[in-house]
Structure formats: structure tokens, C-alpha cells
Amino acid sequence: xxxxxxxxxxxxxxxxxxxxxxxxxxxxxxxxxxxxxxxxxxxxxxxxxxxxxxxxxxxxxxxxxxxxxxxxxxxxxxxxxxxxxxxxxxxxxxxxxxxxxxxxxxxxxxxxxxxxxxxxxxxxxxxxxxxxxxxxxxxxxxxxxxxx
Numbered sequence: 001x002x003x004x005x006x007x008x009x010x011x012x013x014x015x016x017x018x019x020x021x022x023x024x025x026x027x028x029x030x031x032x033x034x035x036x037x038x039x040x041x042x043x044x045x046x047x048x049x050x051x052x053x054x055x056x057x058x059x060x061x062x063x064x065x066x067x068x069x070x071x072x073x074x075x076x077x078x079x080x081x082x083x084x085x086x087x088x089x090x091x092x093x094x095x096x097x098x099x100x101x102x103x104x105x106x107x108x109x110x111x112x113x114x115x116x117x118x119x120x121x122x123x124x125x126x127x128x129x130x131x132x133x134x135x136x137x138x139x140x141x142x143x144x145x146x147x148x
Contacts, residue, residue, distance in 0.1 A: 001024075001028065001032045001033070001109070002032070002033045002034075002035065002108060002109055002111065003022075003024070003032075003033070003034045003035070004034075004035045004036075004037060005017065005034065005035075005036055005037070006036060006037040006038050006039065006069070007036075007038065007039045007069070008036050008039065008040050008041055008042065008066075009039050009041040009071065010040075010041035010042050010044060010049070010050075010053055011049075011053070012041070014042075014053065017034055017036075017060075017064075019060070025060065025061075025062065028060075028061050028062040029061050029062065030061060030062065030063065030096070031109075032061070032062040032063070033062060033063045033064075033065055033108055033109065034062050034063070034064050034065070035065045035066065035067070035100075035113070036064065036065070036066040036067070037066075037067050037069075038066075038067055038068065038069025038070070038071075038117060038119060039069035039070070039071045039072070040066040040068065040069065040072060040099075041071060041072070042054055042057065042093075042097075043072065043073060043076050043077050043080075043093060043099070044072075044073045044076065045073060045076065046076050050076075054093060054094050054097060055094075057094065057096070057097050058094040058095055058096050058097055060096070062096070063096045063097075063098070064096060064097045064098070065090075065097075065098050065099075065100055065106075065108075066097075066098070066099055066100065067099075067100050067115050067116070067117040068099065068102070068117035068118060068137075069117060069118070069119055069137075070118060070119035070120060070121045070137040071121065071137075072117075072134070072137070073134065074134040074136035074137070075130060075134065077091060077099060078091070078136075080092060080093055080099065082101070085098055085106070086106040086107050086108050087104075087105060087106050087107040088100065088101065088104030088105055088106045088115065089101045089104050090104075100113070100115035100117070101115065102115060102116055102117050102118065102139055102143045102146070102147065103115070103116060103139075103143050103144070103146035103147035114147075116139065116147055117139075118136075118137050118138055118139045119137060119138075120137065120138060121133060121137060
């Protein structure tokens, strides 16, 4: 099974995929996937907070996949190793947590998924580059060409 949501923002909205609320999660297995479409937020500053949530996600029975949104820390995200997974390139965050990289196509459970993350922060004027805003939120020409 594949379930899709978005905007987890770490502790702000992660309850959406907590099996206490997301009750179907209690019946999922390592052969199932939860895909988060942007604003994952669990790779933010490499702190104990990140580690807590990533460890928790990795303990869940399913695989957690995410596409980056505009509210991600790309400096930290891009430190993770790049691997092939389900036909496309990913950053492996944990054993069952993967960042689906831009412009890649993934074959998951018999379906093809095109990943093209990013977005424009409407609040960029109130943010500080490399602290809580990254220009990498917008895809580059190279990423667009790769996608095509």
C-alpha cells in the first residue's frame, strides 16, 4: 500500500502519520510506503530533535519517503549519501527513510512516481538564508533539464 500526505513540519504536524491517529498505519509492513510531499522538516539542523524524529520514523513498520518542499534545510539534507532506490536517486536518511531527489522517477509497488520537489517561500522576506531559508528551495535549470 502507498499513502500520500504532505506538510509534516516535524513535530508541528507529524501526528498525521502517528499510528495512534493514522490507524491504518497499525496494519502496514515493510512492504508499504508513506510518501510526504514537501515540508518534511525532520532533517532540519542535525540536532537531537532531528535524531529523535528520524529514529521514530525508522522504527515504524513502513518506509517513509519524502519530496523536499520549500521549508527544508538543504545544507543538511545534501550531506546525506546519494543512492539508487526504486529506480531513482535518493538521499538515504535512515534505513527506512528516504529523500526522493528532484527529477527522478521511482517504481514503487507497481506504480511510477515522478519526484519534483521544491517551491517558493511566501515568507522569504522574514527568513534568513542558511538559517531558516535556502535558495535551493527553487529547482535549478540543471534539475529541470534532468527532469525533462
